[in-house]
Amino acid sequence: MPNIKKYAAVNTKIRYLEGQLLSAEDYEELLNKERVEDILLFLKNKEEYAEVLKDIDEQSGDLAEFELLLLKNIARHYEQLLLYFSGTYKKFIKSFLIRFEISDLKLLIKTAIKGEAFHSVGHSLISFTKHSTVDFNKLLQSKSLEDLIENMENTPYYNLLKPFLEESTDRQLFYMEMSLDQYYFRKITSFIPKLDSEDRKVFKKFFGTYVDLFNLQWIYRAKKLFSISPEEIFNYSLPGGYRFNEDSIKELSYLNTDNEFIDRILKSDYFFMVDNIDTREIYMERRTKRFLYFLLLDYKKKEQFNIMEFVIYLHLLEFEMRDIISIIEAHKYGYTVEHSKQFLIRKV
Secondary structure: OHHHHHHHHHHHHHHHHHOOOOOHHHHHHHHOOOOHHHHHHHHHOOHHHHOOOOOOOOOOOOHHHHHHHHHHHHHHHHHHHHOOOOHHHHHHHHHHHHHHHHHHHHHHHHHHHHOOOHHHHHHHOOOOOOOOOOOHHHHOOOOOHHHHHHOOOOOOOHHHHHHHHHOOHHHHHHHHHHHHHHHHHHHHHHHHHHOOHHHHHHHHHHHHHHHHHHHHHHHHHHHHHOOOOHHHHHHOOOOOOOOOOHHHHHHHHOOOOHHHHHHHHHOOOOHHHOOOOOOHHHHHHHHHHHHHHHHHHHHHHHOOOOOHHHHHHHHHHHHHHHHHHHHHHHHHHOOOHHHHHOOOOOOO
C-alpha cells in the first residue's frame, strides 16, 4: 500500500508520457521516408517532439543540433518527473542528471586538449539547468585545461580531475573520461542501499545488469583496440555487477588473449555480445542496448508501483532517440529499409 500511494501520481504522468512514444507504425513510416527533411517534419507533428523541434530548420541537415535537442528533451523529462519525488528519492533521481553534466564536461575537456576556444562549443552544452552542480558560464570563460579544472573548484569534479593534469596530453582525455564515468555510476550505486526494500531489490538487479554490460564492452575494447594494462582495465571497471562480481571482472581483465575473454563471455548469459564473429565489432553496442530494451519490456509487464516504472520510461525514451538518429544516419548513407533496421535498438 505505501508504494501504491508513493507512485500513484508519478506513474499516472509516466503513462501519459508513454502514450507519446513512437509506435511500430511510426517507426515504419520514418524508415520509409525518402528525405531527412520528411523525417523531421513527421516528428514535428508528434506531441513528444513538437515543442523541442519547433524552431529547428529541417532543411539545414544539422544532425548535431538535432541530437542535442533530443538530449535536452530527455533531460527535461527527468526534471519534470523529479517534481514527483522528495527526500532521498529526489536526490536519487537528480543523480541521473549527472550524466548530462558529465557529457558537457567531456566536451569541454576535449575542446581544451585540442586547444580550441571554449565559447565555440557553448551552444552544444546540455546542462544549463538549475540542478547542475557546475557553473558552466564560468567554465566557458576558461583559457586552458588547467584553468578549466581550477574553475571546477568547490564541485565534485575538482579533486577527481586535477591529478590528471600531470599526465601526458595523449593520456589525459582517457583518464578524465573514464574517471567521470566511474563517478556517475558510483553516485547512482551509492543510493541503492537507501531505497525502500522493493525498490532496492529490483533496481539493484537491473543496474547490476547494466554494469555487467558496460564492463564487458569496456574490457573487450580495452583488450582489442587499445594498449591498456590489465591493472588499468580492472581499475576502470565498475563495481556492482549482477552476474560478474569484482573477482570475475578482475579475472577477465587479466586474461592473456582476446580469445580467452570471448570464450568466457560465450559461456555466459551475455553470449549474444560476441557470438557472431563477422558482426561483433559493428553491432556489439546495438545488441547490448537491445538486450536492455527487451529486459525493460519484461520489467514493464511485471513491475508496478516501484522505481522501475520511472527507469523504464526514461530508458525507452532514450532508446527511441538513439533509433531516430540511426534512421537519419541510415538515410544519409543510402541504406535500404531492411539494412537500416539492423542498426535499431527496437526490433521492427
